[in-house]
Amino acid sequence: MGREKTKRNLTYKPAFKDFIPENRPFTGVTLLLDEEMEAIYLMDILNLYQEEAAISMDVSRPTFTRILKNARQKLTRALVYGNKISIQDDNLSxxxxxxxxxxxxxxxxxxxxxxxxxxxxxxxxxxxxxxxxxxxxxxxxxxxxxxxxxxxxxxxxxxxxxxxxxxxxxxxxxxxxxxxxxxxxxxxxxxxxxxx
Incomplete structure (x- = not known):
């Protein structure tokens, strides 16, 4: 049995949760987890270093690196294959x-x-x-x-x-x-x- 996933500290609230290719029907759906969106926000919008971003999310640096890598791979695949991108947002506050x-x-x-x-x-x-x-x-x-x-x-x-x-x-x-x-x-x- 795997370890229980620890709660992440998430501050980013997406204004838009779905992105659909415009010029033809999309071929699939890529779900970007809220923690993955947070990692992208911290690194690519706020320009934090990985150590600072990991502290902000209350995770270890290796865990943050894995989350960020997964997010970027998902986004790249969605762009290459023409998938709809949906952002998970479980934080109701x-x-x-x-x-x-x-x-x-x-x-x-x-x-x-x-x-x-x-x-x-x-x-x-x-x-x-x-x-x-x-x-x-x-x-x-x-x-x-x-x-x-x-x-x-x-x-x-x-x-x-x-x-x-x-x-x-x-x-x-x-x-x-x-x-x-x-x-x-x-x-x-x-x-x-x-x-x-």
Missing amino acids: YIVAVCSASKDNFKSILSTDQYISIYKVENSEVALIKLFESDVFLKKQKPAIVLPQIFLQFNVNIFLSTRIGEGVKNSLLAKGIQTIEKQIERKEELIGLLSS
């Missing part, structure tokens, strides 16, 4: 960042507003992780430079705002953070954000 002009309401939620709220959404519950003043507001710094760094510290998956400039969108996307343009009034509206 996600972390959302919202910038707001007030500590108490969401009347204004823009990247230049005074406060940053970080929420964890899990099992239809919303919990505030941290609320703090933003350097974008306090020091008049550029959101596209400041926000990605802050959000990575909290493993943010989604940035929610009523209006998001292209520079902010691109800099967050480069770090694997989704952006959603939507007005909300209550924190409970963060539930189901990925399914809407």
